[in-house]
Amino acid sequence: MATVLLAVAMIPIAAVIGFGHRGTSKDFRNLTAIQLLEGVMYQTLAAGYNNIPFGTLNTPVDIGTFTLPLGTIASTTANYDISLSVTGKSVTFSYRPVKIDQPTFIASDASTWVFDNTHDLVFDNSSVANAFRVKKVVGTITWNEPENNLQRSIQMTTFLSRMEE
Amino acid sequence: MRKARNSRGIAIVLVLALAMALLIFGVTYMKSISQSTVVNPDLLLRAQIDILGEGIANIALLKFKELPSDFYYSYYKGRVADTTLIGPINTFEGDALLSGEITNFNGTTDTASFTTRYQVLSQKKYDTDTLVVTVTLGFRGMTREIRKTINTARKRLF
Numbered sequence: 001m002a003t004v005l006l007a008v009a010m011i012p013i014a015a016v017i018g019f020g021h022r023g024t025s026k027d028f029r030n031l032t033a034i035q036l037l038e039g040v041m042y043q044t045l046a047a048g049y050n051n052i053p054f055g056t057l058n059t060p061v062d063i064g065t066f067t068l069p070l071g072t073i074a075s076t077t078a079n080y081d082i083s084l085s086v087t088g089k090s091v092t093f094s095y096r097p098v099k100i101d102q103p104t105f106i107a108s109d110a111s112t113w114v115f116d117n118t119h120d121l122v123f124d125n126s127s128v129a130n131a132f133r134v135k136k137v138v139g140t141i142t143w144n145e146p147e148n149n150l151q152r153s154i155q156m157t158t159f160l161s162r163m164e165e
Numbered sequence: 166m167r168k169a170r171n172s173r174g175i176a177i178v179l180v181l182a183l184a185m186a187l188l189i190f191g192v193t194y195m196k197s198i199s200q201s202t203v204v205n206p207d208l209l210l211r212a213q214i215d216i217l218g219e220g221i222a223n224i225a226l227l228k229f230k231e232l233p234s235d236f237y238y239s240y241y242k243g244r245v246a247d248t249t250l251i252g253p254i255n256t257f258e259g260d261a262l263l264s265g266e267i268t269n270f271n272g273t274t275d276t277a278s279f280t281t282r283y284q285v286l287s288q289k290k291y292d293t294d295t296l297v298v299t300v301t302l303g304f305r306g307m308t309r310e311i312r313k314t315i316n317t318a319r320k321r322l323f
Binding site (some may be wrong): 111137162 | 177184187205212216223228239241245257260261262268273309
């Protein structure tokens with residue numbers, strides 16, 4: 001009787017422990033993916049505008065001082081694929097300039113400053129002078145869950161600015 | 166004979182105690198797993214928001230670099246000399262890419278929102294300033310602030 005009770009009690013307990021282990025493994029793969037992509041995005045920000053080419057990047061990119069680890073990264077828990085999508089981003093900078101041609105304007109007296117209506121400075125690649133100055137970078141990491149072969153992915157987005165003229 | 170009869174149920178008691186102990190262990194284990202999986206999405210959100218904030222701060226610095234005098238006039242008029250005239254500095258900080266939203270952020274159906282604020286920390290005895298760009302972002306209930314600080318030099322006008 002006691003043996004039967006012990007055997008029956010073990011079935012749900014074993015199931016609970018098995019479920020917990022699968023959850024831990026899935027959690028670990030998720031965390032690894034977050035950390036891998038976050039690292040690549042910070043490296044991309046450090047690389048700067050000129051070192052990150054336009055297009056879909058899914059192979060390692062040589063920055064000079066380091067290599068951006070894109071493509072497949074093998075891990076003990078899963079194989080991760082990291083890619084970047086880099087596109088030009090049109091930006092419009094709005095501002096209100098001071099009318100310095102006003103006869104009452106005194107640079108050292110803020111009470112005399114008169115501001116004009118809103119002006120726009122546009123970088124939309126419509127001309128050489130208005131070439132893109134901002135790149136939109138979308139990083140994606142994908143991997144397959146071993147239990148059900150379901151593909152999972154995570155995205156992160158950032159922008160790079162070209163400070164040089 | 167009497168002693169053997171009295172000890173007959175001890176095995177069931179032991180088995181029930183053992184099963185109870187294992188059950189408590191299993192439930193505790195499941196509880197810890199469920200709590201750690203709640204932390205996971207928060208870590209992802211934090212990373213996504215911080216990475217976006219770095220990018221928006223980059224754009225804010227580009228705008229300052231392209232329009233330095235317009236920034237200084239707007240800033241000093243609205244934040245130092247006459248704090249009632251905030252229109253020009255609000256226009257400067259109010260671009261859609263500095264204070265706006267990104268819908269379907271990172272492949273979700275949700276929207277990320279953000280605002281950008283410039284702050285000049287003047288060093289009055291010198292013609293140098295420290296410019297602080299603060300980007301405040303919100304996504305799925307989480308709010309984060311990203312700050313970038315640069316040193317600038319200028320000719321003081323007043």
